[in-house]
Amino acid sequence: MNTSTKFRDFKTIQKIGFILIVLGAVIILLKIIGLLSASHFIEEDIPNYLFLTGAFLFLLPMLKKLLMGRKGSKKASILLLALSIGISSTAQNYSKQIAAFEQSFTEKSVSPIQAYLSPTLKFDPIPVANTPAILKNIVSNLPKLNSMTILESAEGKAKIKYDFVGLGVRESYVHFDEEGKFTRIELIENLIKMELEAQKKMRESVQTPTPGPLGEKFQPKNIEFKTSDGLLVNGNLYEVGEDKPVILLCHQAGYNRVEYADIAPKLNEMGYNCLAIDQRSGGNFADKPNVSAESAKEKGLPNEMIDARADIKAAIDFLHKRYKQKVIVWGSSYSSSLALLEGVSNDKVKAIIAFSPGDYFGDAAPSLSTAFSKADKPFLVTSSKEEASALTTLMGTIKSNENQSQFIPESSGFHGSKALWTGQKGAEEYWNAVTAFLNKI
Known part of the structure; x- marks a missing residue:
């Protein structure tokens, strides 16, 4: 093979290498910016192999020229083989x-x-x-x-x-x-x-709420209402006046309405009517059953966390009809995510308070980042200090203001509304944030 033929062969190898580099780089870039999803069935390491193989082929003529002398062809071949093996091994496939x-x-x-x-x-x-x-x-x-x-x-x-x-x-x-x-x-x-x-x-920490004297002063009454799929939802209604503002209180996973046994009386003292409900996704807590969850199981109704959105929507409708005013929706853990998802689009909702919201529902619901981007109502979101950075990420580029804000505690704090329980470490700073928010809306 003459010199010109070898040169053309090397040029062809370089062109192939360049094409592979571009192809691998494009796939990697598309994956990084999220335009290429797993549904495209691109094997995880294929872009890496394409890029590295392309780079090797593109550089092959220069490497050969550099390494080969009159007597160095055998050594160069060995070195090039070792280099190709080394390059291939850098892209691990697990x-x-x-x-x-x-x-x-x-x-x-x-x-x-x-x-x-x-x-x-x-x-x-x-x-x-x-x-x-x-x-x-x-x-x-x-x-x-x-x-x-x-x-x-x-x-x-x-x-x-x-x-x-x-x-x-x-x-x-x-x-x-x-x-x-x-x-x-x-x-x-x-x-x-x-x-x-x-x-x-x-x-x-405090493991269960203790209503104390305020609990004696403000006694709730049991109420029931139906959801769109026929579930009879139970709740405790803490009422101080038909003309007073109203707050819907929703519990976290594994809990029931008792999560708010010492929170609701304090809100009563502040002049708010409150309804604490049992959601269909919950359990026994503080030696009390979750009546709605038990009823959902008996009726064979869906009772995953995402299904409790129907309970929250029905509670909003119940309160709006009873008090002829918009409702402040308050959620804890998974129910705080439901409060945000439902609240931003429900015209019967005045404001939202969310303790430890997150993307808890997988593909069953859109990310909270979508809800935050659409929110045009007042909201207060908070969490433990450990959870705060993830919550900040979900809020994205939204600019906090006096009516839409995130509260991050100075103390380590707690997950969900139990952060407010009487005697809970750091409860006072959470109450200060909640009170300041309620006073503004």
């Missing part, structure tokens, strides 16, 4: 391991992931001997997993995005040994640390 991990959550079993577990896998600060039991408990008891996506991968680790119903979207790393087996799963470590911290806070 898709099989992650697919097995996702399958474990789907099947609620450790069997799919078993072959990919390293004997050194442990979840700090729990000893390695407890790893099997911890892993089994996690995959069996976490809420439904909507999706698990590889965001990036490198040698020995991959960054994963998880979307769980009720837990929202989370991102963290998983780590692998040389055989591609899991040696560390940060998601589970973080969940364990959160649970240990929650247990510590629970031991140090």
Whole structure:
């Protein structure tokens, strides 16, 4: 082969390399800016391989010219082969391991992931001997997993995005040994640390509301009303006057109307009528049943968290009809997200107070970022200090003002409306924020 033919061959190789570089770069860019979703079935590492292979081919003529001398062709070939292997190895593919991990959550079993577990896998600060039991408990008891996506991968680790119903979207790393087996799963470590911290806070905190003298002064009466799908919702109505403003109080997951047993009387003292309801998604709390949840189960009605939006809407309708005025909707944890989703579009809602809202519903509801972007009503959102940054992210570019604001506590605070309970550490600063907001609207 003469020199001109070799030159043309190298030019062709460079052109192929350039095309692969552009193709890989475009796919990577589209994925970064979110225009290419998982539904396009692009294998996670294909763009990386295209880009790296293209770069290698594009540089091949220059590398060969640089490395080859009169007697160096054999050495150059070996070096080029080693370089190509090195480049290929930089793009790690852990898709099989992650697919097995996702399958474990789907099947609620450790069997799919078993072959990919390293004997050194442990979840700090729990000893390695407890790893099997911890892993089994996690995959069996976490809420439904909507999706698990590889965001990036490198040698020995991959960054994963998880979307769980009720837990929202989370991102963290998983780590692998040389055989591609899991040696560390940060998601589970973080969940364990959160649970240990929650247990510590629970031991140090007020665990149930104590109505005290105000509870004796302002006694509620039981009321019932029906939802659009026929559920009879139960609630406690704390009434101080038909001409007084009215607040709907919605509880967090696993709770019932008793969450507001010492909050509602304080609001009565401030001049507000209050209705604390049992939602169909909840449970026994403070030795009291959740009547609406039990009724929903008996009737075979849907009772996931997202389904409680119908209860909140029916309560708004009930209060609007009774008092002939718009309603302030107050939510706790998942119900605060429902309060925002319903409140921004419901013309019977005057304002929204949301304690620890988040994207708890997966694909069953739009992100709260959408609700915040459309909100033209007064709202106050707050949470524990730990949750504050995630909430700020959800609020996005919205500019806080006196009628639309986020309150971040100075203390570590608590999740949900229990942050306001009598005797709760930091309760006073939350009450100051709520009182200031109510006085402005």
